[in-house]
Amino acid sequence: MTEQLTKEDVTRLLSDPSPTTRADLAAKLGRQFDGDLTEGERRLAEEIIRHMARDAVVRVRQSLAENLKANPNLPRDVALTLAKDVEAVAIPILSVSQVLNDDDLLEVVRTGTDAKHTAIAQRPTVGAKVADALIERGSEGAVAALVANEGAQIGEKGLSRVIDRFGASQAVQEPLARRSRLPVTVAERLVAVVSEKLQQYLVAHHDLSPQVAADAILQSRERATVTLFSGESDEGALERLVAQLSRNNRLTPSLIVRALCMGDIGFFETALAHLAGVPLTNARLLIHDAGRLGLKSVYDRAKLPPALLPACRIAIDVLKETPYDGEEHDRERHRRRMIERILTQYEDLAADDLEYLLAKLGDMMR
Structure with missing residues (x-):
């Protein structure tokens, strides 16, 4: 890590106005940010990550999100900041990041867009509370994605509520009928x-x-x-x-x-x-x-x-x-x-x- 990402990189990041340079550095950092860092290296990496999460250019933030979306060491506050960002930045994090907890996801469900709802619905696992919130607030497409997801924990009441809202929708009917187990x-x-x-x-x-x-x-x-x-x-x-x-x-x-x-x-x-x-x-x-x-x-x-x-x-x-x-x-x-x-x-x-x-x-x- 020390040989590849240094304080000079931080200086370059702050001084170089090129979005391309900053996006490339975000990708570089994302690929190297793992659990084998020293305490000093971690502080340096997190300083850069937090700075990039506030970059004015969407492309930079998107590069950061794409390269850190599956990283379990991503600081939770940064993950939440990225999850609340515009869709291009938020969707990679919302789709797979395990750093976010159910309360974080519920907040995004309450305030987020349809695309964000769909990204949450397609996560490898979706907790029961989050699934219920998506069923109540999500669009037809988001709910269809949720019931198609075998990793979503949907109870009997939630599934019944899906039919209340979208029982006439073919987009929802088919994946609902194909779930491996229905009450x-x-x-x-x-x-x-x-x-x-x-x-x-x-x-x-x-x-x-x-x-x-x-x-x-x-x-x-x-x-x-x-x-x-x-x-x-x-x-x-x-x-x-x-x-x-x-x-x-x-x-x-x-x-x-x-x-x-x-x-x-x-x-x-x-x-x-x-x-x-x-x-x-x-x-x-x-x-x-x-x-x-x-x-x-x-x-x-x-x-x-x-x-x-x-x-x-x-x-x-x-x-x-x-x-x-x-x-x-x-x-x-x-x-x-x-x-x-x-x-x-x-x-x-x-x-x-x-x-x-x-x-x-x-x-x-x-």
Whole structure:
């Protein structure tokens, strides 16, 4: 360091008016500023860095930021000064510098531009508080960048807020849907938003009445929704999903029966408990009562169609008799056995009820 950057460099920096000279020196310093400096060398380097961070020429400050953006030894006050600078200077620091803490980033989110928001959203890691602030204040582009970033810590409430603000945005929908893990409540809302767009397309392009389109959307959305929560074992997540579906009038009898026939007994239990207004533990005891009255009692209290009770009873019996075998595609084989069993015991169903159930099960197998 001593052989390459000296007090003469400082003198040259202060006396030479050429922006090119100062920018070159900033790059030189950035490349050499590391953890192997003596105390005297560090003081000298920091003196130059602080001076350059206040240089009147953007090109000089930008060169400094580019060459020090990933340096863990950059003084925090300098990093913050550069982060609050014009976009050309700030974005390199905001994008990668680990010197800035969450409070620093939150300050930039509150006062910064869209480009700065996007740079923060694309950092290798984004803390939960910063992510929430971006979701509230960021533009469509910044939020799209945030949800596309697997390193961003976005909770269930934050993801739901993304849909509140930008649920209709294709730019946000696609990266949101492609996140490696979505809470089931968020995934269900996203399916609902996409379905509404599909409904508009069907009405506009295929000469379908809104009612016909709505029926098609309902069946498509139910299949997608069941797929989303299939195998979900988190009771809290299932309870939140059921409550959300109920609030939005999507906790339909066909969805509940479809889920049961797909082998998702947890969703069926949670849905009946919610609709019947009884604790989940009580609902489970009634549903799995060895007699015939327990299931009927909670089912009737949930005000579900009597026509579908026989199918539910058969599905529960099949679940008890044929557990998953753990082999590849066991869920698919189990579901097929379930459907075959229901359809071979149709004598328990009236003709109109059977026609309805056949239609529903046929949809399920697509």
